[in-house]
Amino acid sequence: MEQAKASSEDQSSQLTINEAQASHKQGGWITFPFIAGSVFGLGLAISGAMSNFIVYLIKEYNVKSIDAAQISNIVNGCTSVSPVIGAIIADAYFGCYPVFAFAIVINSVSLVLFTVTAAVPSLRPMPCSLSSDSCKPASAGQLAVLYAAVALLAVGAGGTRFNSATVGANQFDKAQDQEVFFNWFFILLYAASIIGATAIVYIQDRVSWALGFGLSAGIAAIGAVVLFLGSRYYKRPPAQGSPFMGLAQVVVAAARKRHITVVALGTVTFYYGTSSDLVANAKKQVPSESFSFLNRAAVITRGDTTADGSVARPWRLCTVQQVEDLKTVVRILPLWTTSAFISVSIGVQGSLTILQALTVDRSLGRFTVPAGSMLVSSLAAVIVFLALLDRLLLPVWHRLTHHTPTPLQRIGAGHVLNATAMVASALVERKRAAIVRRHGAESQAGWIVPMSVLWLVLPLVLVGFGEALHFPGQVGLYYQEFPQALKSTATGMVALIVALGFYLSTAAIGLVRQATDWLPDNINDSRLENVYWMLAVLGAVNFGYYILCAKLYKYQRAPNNTEDTKN
Structure with missing residues (x-):
């Protein structure tokens, strides 16, 4: 029995060692070529497709110049705000790598659809001189195909722009390595944007739109393949939940306890979290006096906590730290608006x-x-x-x-x-x-x-x-x-x-x-x-x-x- 027990313990120890070694093989600079290759390819492809979008609308879809500028700004706005949504979804539900991998495929599909709009004449209105006032506008069906490609591009950008940087940073444990990665990330991204906005745009202008968009689609697909080739090396931290949920809970909890008077806050008990939370935070923090109406969210009232001290109703009771986190965001908003x-x-x-x-x-x-x-x-x-x-x-x-x-x-x-x-x-x-x-x-x-x-x-x-x-x-x-x-x-x-x-x-x-x-x-x-x-x-x-x-x-x-x- 003792020999069997010892043998079992040896096997368990060996498994632990093997798991540690397997974990050690994941992450680090071995992942950089794969992530960098995908970021560079994707940046080049999207820049090549979108830098000339105003000219594409004017020359191929007979859109008036100012209207084309406005449409382009709306598209750029969508591709800029969608990464925020993508980051929140990744943090809260799926993790960064799955969202990044899915989105890079969607980007490739969107660029293929752009290529189709340029290659199939029936998907565009009849050509027209820029100086003519009687150009036939694009039909609803033609615009539907074009905007479908734009919508897919926005979805793809939503899952790649921030998550690609986060996936890369997740591969390193040291802050110094993360800083080096971010430096190279932005260098590669800007360099790719410059190449895309020059070489591919030149091909679109001087050779053909179909070839230019086709090159973008091919480069995006190559970037996706490069990313997947390194899959076994990546660290993949699980989703942690969106921090914005905690901020929303503070607002709701403070509103539900709006009848608690500010004068009484000096005599009430504030909630700092469970014992483990207090150990992690090292010390208790008295709520600050600024935006004091939010302090109500951390006031403990009957039924707010369970027997072990945890929160029974998250949308009615928050920690002091959650309240202070929201105050920090509120304080910085005026600077943000400028x-x-x-x-x-x-x-x-x-x-x-x-x-x-x-x-x-x-x-x-x-x-x-x-x-x-x-x-x-x-x-x-x-x-x-x-x-x-x-x-x-x-x-x-x-x-x-x-x-x-x-x-x-x-x-x-x-x-x-x-x-x-x-x-x-x-x-x-x-x-x-x-x-x-x-x-x-x-x-x-x-x-x-x-x-x-x-x-x-x-x-x-x-x-x-x-x-x-x-x-x-x-x-x-x-x-x-x-x-x-x-x-x-x-x-x-x-x-x-x-x-x-x-x-x-x-x-x-x-x-x-x-x-x-x-x-x-x-x-x-x-x-x-x-x-x-x-x-x-x-x-x-x-x-x-x-x-x-x-x-x-x-x-x-x-x-x-x-x-x-x-x-």
């Missing part, structure tokens, strides 16, 4: 710049710059300026001032550069419009303005410099300030800003068209200069609002800066 206008101006400028590019001389020697590739200037500027910040500007600043700029300071500098970029766009458009007026009757729709496309690059570069400051600054602020349970959703706040910006930019263009005559269908008859001046003025006002919010904001966690902890 960044929404930045995305609005970027969205308007990006779509209108493409329309401007269609009217000017895009030839550089023997090469003709595709209009859809113009936004590459902004992407390249982000990469260059981030490198300069990391290796030159920030180290020099630290040596001169003995402190590193805080997230709020970086965001503020981004606001200034963004408003400056709108001024630059207004001045460039003034030059283009002056040339148009000099040529008088010649300047009809389809006429090429004798002005180099390089004039449009400077404002985009300034926007890129601003993005390199304010978007990373926002991610750093949210990650630093948000509670532990919400760390994984910090980048989601930025995505919501981008999505909101695209939606509002569509509304802004529509409002300008209704209230003024600045944006007719013929760009050469427009007053784009006024639109850019309007964005510059509103950007300056928004910067003033940001300064006020930044002055009033108090860091909940001191930034990595010992000399400047206010703004």
Whole structure:
């Protein structure tokens, strides 16, 4: 019996060792080539398909130029907000890897459908000259197929954009390795976007739309295959539940206990969680006085807890930590709203710049710059300026001032550069419009303005410099300030800003068209200069609002800066 027992224990020990060894083989840098390959392929494919979407609508679907810009902004808004939903679904129900794997397949399917719309003539209206006023619009059926492809692309983006980064970060246990992964993740993503917005867009413009979309579909499929080849190496943490559920419970619990008076809160008992929760949190925390009405959610009343101290009714009782987590989010919301206008101006400028590019001389020697590739200037500027910040500007600043700029300071500098970029766009458009007026009757729709496309690059570069400051600054602020349970959703706040910006930019263009005559269908008859001046003025006002919010904001966690902890 003793020998049998010893033998059983040996076998159990051996199984434990084998499981540990098997677990040890999962994760780490061995997974990087597979995840990086899928991210690069997917970024290249989607950038190649969507960078030229405005031109595709105008040339192949006979959509008016301003309408095409508005449609493009709506599509960009959908593909920006869907990743937030995808991240929540992954966290709450399925885990990141299954959602990422499913979504990368959906992306491939959507790009195949885009290819079909370009390859089958019956799925598009009859070709029409840009200068014609009698173009036949696309039918409901033709638009249904196109928008089905767009909808699938939005679903695919929802499951890949954030979850791909999370899947990669999950493979590493050390924070240093995670930081290195994120650096390479963004480098690969931006590089892929640049290649897609140049090489594939050039093929679409100069060879055929079907070949361009087909290449995107093929590259996306290759990215999916690369991801699946590394499946056995991935760590796959299970779903942990959405942290937003806890925030919603605080709101509901506080509302249900609204009859508890604030004066009585000093004499009541607050709920801090079970004994294990208290050990994890190390100490009890008295609820803060700000937004004190939310403290009601943590007040223990009859029937709220069970005999072992756990919560009996989660939608009526929350921990003090849950209440403080919600307060942190509420405090930061005013700062978050100030960044929404930045995305609005970027969205308007990006779509209108493409329309401007269609009217000017895009030839550089023997090469003709595709209009859809113009936004590459902004992407390249982000990469260059981030490198300069990391290796030159920030180290020099630290040596001169003995402190590193805080997230709020970086965001503020981004606001200034963004408003400056709108001024630059207004001045460039003034030059283009002056040339148009000099040529008088010649300047009809389809006429090429004798002005180099390089004039449009400077404002985009300034926007890129601003993005390199304010978007990373926002991610750093949210990650630093948000509670532990919400760390994984910090980048989601930025995505919501981008999505909101695209939606509002569509509304802004529509409002300008209704209230003024600045944006007719013929760009050469427009007053784009006024639109850019309007964005510059509103950007300056928004910067003033940001300064006020930044002055009033108090860091909940001191930034990595010992000399400047206010703004």
